[in-house]
Amino acid sequence: MSATLIAEIGSNHNGDLERCLELIRASAVARFAAVKFQVFRVDGLFAPEALAAKPELRARQAWEFPIDFLSPIREECDATGLDLGATPFDLWAVSELEPFVDFLKVASYELLWHRLIEECAATGKPLVLSTGMATLDEVSAAVAVAKAAGSRDLTLLHCVSAYPAPPEDANLAAMATLREAFDVPVGWSDHTGSPTVVARAIDRWEAAQVELHVDLDTDGYEAGPHCWRPTDVAELVERSLQDAPAGPGRGPDDIETIDGDGEKRPLPSELPDRPWRADPEDGLRPLRATRATLTT
Numbered sequence: 001m002s003a004t005l006i007a008e009i010g011s012n013h014n015g016d017l018e019r020c021l022e023l024i025r026a027s028a029v030a031r032f033a034a035v036k037f038q039v040f041r042v043d044g045l046f047a048p049e050a051l052a053a054k055p056e057l058r059a060r061q062a063w064e065f066p067i068d069f070l071s072p073i074r075e076e077c078d079a080t081g082l083d084l085g086a087t088p089f090d091l092w093a094v095s096e097l098e099p100f101v102d103f104l105k106v107a108s109y110e111l112l113w114h115r116l117i118e119e120c121a122a123t124g125k126p127l128v129l130s131t132g133m134a135t136l137d138e139v140s141a142a143v144a145v146a147k148a149a150g151s152r153d154l155t156l157l158h159c160v161s162a163y164p165a166p167p168e169d170a171n172l173a174a175m176a177t178l179r180e181a182f183d184v185p186v187g188w189s190d191h192t193g194s195p196t197v198v199a200r201a202i203d204r205w206e207a208a209q210v211e212l213h214v215d216l217d218t219d220g221y222e223a224g225p226h227c228w229r230p231t232d233v234a235e236l237v238e239r240s241l242q243d244a245p246a247g248p249g250r251g252p253d254d255i256e257t258i259d260g261d262g263e264k265r266p267l268p269s270e271l272p273d274r275p276w277r278a279d280p281e282d283g284l285r286p287l288r289a290t291r292a293t294l295t296t
Contacts, residue, residue: 007032011063012220028080030230040089047284053294108132121149132161136264159189162269164226169267171260
């Protein structure tokens, strides 16, 4: 397998340090090269209007990453030979993460918030930009901001920001579009849970990185069909990816459908979430125009 595998632990740590460490150890056994966590606070993620209109969003406070986990997690990554990455969802998180992480990532929902990209790029750490829901013009603007802020080690991840993402929406050929447009490494952030899609992203579209959401079991806070167990990933690595079956409910076997037409654009399954991206002005979700439509 030529792609660098990143284990997106996200919020499947469940706020439990031992579970974090167990996920790191399991990811090492599964031959991941890195693990990654997401760092946010609900009050800094959603606008007050959104929290008032959708009080259920407060439940995501349980998903928050405890900052005091960083030091023991760093030690475990060093012991297991894994790189450590993180996705900051607010400006304060960048400075908290900088002493501990090997790389930073800006999530698809925050791609329009250029101030966050600037802060991440200014650290000098390798930077990954996820491009789910984005148009090519939106990606171009984000790349320009990152480079202007000093990013010299930039990777783009094509993904479909639906959980789970239908494999027929994968449009893997967009990876070639991004590579040609920006002359940077391009990878695949998988939300399909499909070995066929992952295999195709690596073997046909030469993904430089592949990010897989991982969970130890089905008890993670964000567990779902888009999550992989490390044991499943180990099996994927062991066998020939060209022959990897789609598995029950994880098709399609139609490679042309998986490849798509290569146009970098929002896919049908992403359209409902586009208005819920972070606003370019204050970095809060959803966009200001969407906030104006919310009612309590």
